[in-house]
Amino acid sequence: MSEPVYAPLGYVAPMPVYPKSAPVPSRNEMKYDFRVMPIHDGRAIPGGATLAKNGFTCVRHPMTRVDFDAGTAWEQRFLDEIVDYIKGMTGQSDVVANHAAPRSTRFKDSDGTIDFVHNDYTGGSIGIFINELDPARAEQRLAKRFAVYNIWRMVSQPPQSRPIALCDPGSIRIADGVPSQTYYSGERYEQNFLLRYNPAHRWYYFPDMTPDEMLIWTGYDSDPSMPSIVPHGAFDNPNCTDPNAIRSNIDTRVYVFFDD
Amino acid sequence: MTAVIGRLGYIRPIGEVVFSHPSCNPELENLDWDWRDVEIGDARRVEGGGCTLERHGFTTMPHPTAVTNWEGTAWQPQFEQEAVAMVQQATGAAKVVVSHYSFLPRSTRFAAEGGPLGFCHNDYTGGSAARHIARDCPELAPDFLKKRFAIYNLWHLISPPPQSVPLALCDATTVAIADLIPAEARAGTKEKPFVFGENSMFRYSPRHRWYYYPDLRNDETLVWCGYDSDPQFPSIVPHAAFKDPSVKDPKAERTNVHGAVYAFFD
Numbered sequence: 001m002s003e004p005v006y007a008p009l010g011y012v013a014p015m016p017v018y019p020k021s022a023p024v025p026s027r028n029e030m031k032y033d034f035r036v037m038p039i040h041d042g043r044a045i046p047g048g049a050t051l052a053k054n055g056f057t058c059v060r061h062p063m064t065r066v067d068f069d070a071g072t073a074w075e076q077r078f079l080d081e082i083v084d085y086i087k088g089m090t091g092q093s094d095v096v097a098n099h100a101a102p103r104s105t106r107f108k109d110s111d112g113t114i115d116f117v118h119n120d121y122t123g124g125s126i127g128i129f130i131n132e133l134d135p136a137r138a139e140q141r142l143a144k145r146f147a148v149y150n151i152w153r154m155v156s157q158p159p160q161s162r163p164i165a166l167c168d169p170g171s172i173r174i175a176d177g178v179p180s181q182t183y184y185s186g187e188r189y190e191q192n193f194l195l196r197y198n199p200a201h202r203w204y205y206f207p208d209m210t211p212d213e214m215l216i217w218t219g220y221d222s223d224p225s226m227p228s229i230v231p232h233g234a235f236d237n238p239n240c241t242d243p244n245a246i247r248s249n250i251d252t253r254v255y256v257f258f259d260d
Numbered sequence: 261m262t263a264v265i266g267r268l269g270y271i272r273p274i275g276e277v278v279f280s281h282p283s284c285n286p287e288l289e290n291l292d293w294d295w296r297d298v299e300i301g302d303a304r305r306v307e308g309g310g311c312t313l314e315r316h317g318f319t320t321m322p323h324p325t326a327v328t329n330w331e332g333t334a335w336q337p338q339f340e341q342e343a344v345a346m347v348q349q350a351t352g353a354a355k356v357v358v359s360h361y362s363f364l365p366r367s368t369r370f371a372a373e374g375g376p377l378g379f380c381h382n383d384y385t386g387g388s389a390a391r392h393i394a395r396d397c398p399e400l401a402p403d404f405l406k407k408r409f410a411i412y413n414l415w416h417l418i419s420p421p422p423q424s425v426p427l428a429l430c431d432a433t434t435v436a437i438a439d440l441i442p443a444e445a446r447a448g449t450k451e452k453p454f455v456f457g458e459n460s461m462f463r464y465s466p467r468h469r470w471y472y473y474p475d476l477r478n479d480e481t482l483v484w485c486g487y488d489s490d491p492q493f494p495s496i497v498p499h500a501a502f503k504d505p506s507v508k509d510p511k512a513e514r515t516n517v518h519g520a521v522y523a524f525f526d
Contacts, residue, residue, distance in 0.1 A: 019387065
């Protein structure tokens, strides 16, 4: 097993008020508790990281090239390619991806990298997101197994100055999760999980990701035998010494409604 | 190990913010129930001297109370004094304070409000525990946040055993973060509800290990950890009342007093 890297991760400190976590600094009302943690090489996990075992995986899946500087024409094709992959991976047909967010260390403010450790959903807000996809079908979709996968793809070439660290959900004590209101747009906030520091947490990252790879983690799975809720946050990569290195990526979420 | 099968009130995620009400009145809640029959083991027979705060998040403590008359509220100061001393001694906390809503009676004799709570829940989340303390103890905030703090729930029987509707407690280390459903704890009426906190509700998982204390005595107090800011202690212990099928008298009363204390550590 290769040596871990050590970097500060943005945990939340105990707060006397309800935290608000926002990628927009002016809307962020959380008290940070940065902690230097060992972050292990996800590629070195024996047998490879899998969704069933670890709650995250990194797969080879070449995509059509995306250029952030050439408008938004890439978005639909990008989502279609991912939906096709997830359909094949799960064997399901009711698969929905409704939004792709470009992020880059080149961008300022809201589209920059997110340093607070969080999971986009809690067991309390997942149903609200599914209801929003299609209110008419929500009750039926919530009655069977459903899952949401976060997808993370590089647009820039390695190395990455600010990779993403993922926390093994099996290493989390339930009291470590701090429900927070996270900012979406307008005045809209929805509940996500921030994370309190616990030395038991096991962190991983995938070094030198390429645009031919796709990182997948389980934001929520209604099947309790599948690990889900994978807190994640960006960190400064101490192994990246190239001063011109950037990190440009696309971040999306895919909802899967299982038939069985 | 002996175990009984009890029916516990889990819930499922829904398309709106989940809320519960201490009356368990379905008109004041929006819970999507998922009732499950689960095995509930005898906590006293768990290897290593029974369940402990350090390993499971709950235990019983000897508590021969001096209170003899439980009518009205005159018993509260004496009971609270005993509760504070007991928790302080057992945990080594530097300071222990009784929470705002403590201590109150609950009984199978009471209808609706004050009856046994059938839903699996914990009174706090990893976020709301600190907010409850900050609200109840403004003189300690925000300094208490810098050191270890914990909330212990106390449950003391005043009716004699057996109990037809005992309390089941879940080993907090068997609960996954995705099993927890943060929910609004509401009080008030349907027309005028108010939110007094954020609690944890739970979805079913076959991994949960449940325990109870059969024939809880009047000279002991059941204590579980509602929240502990020290990550090495299990906390947010799910609990729910259930009908004990091994109790022959289905009308055997269960009357207890319960409440919570805040513990502050140096």
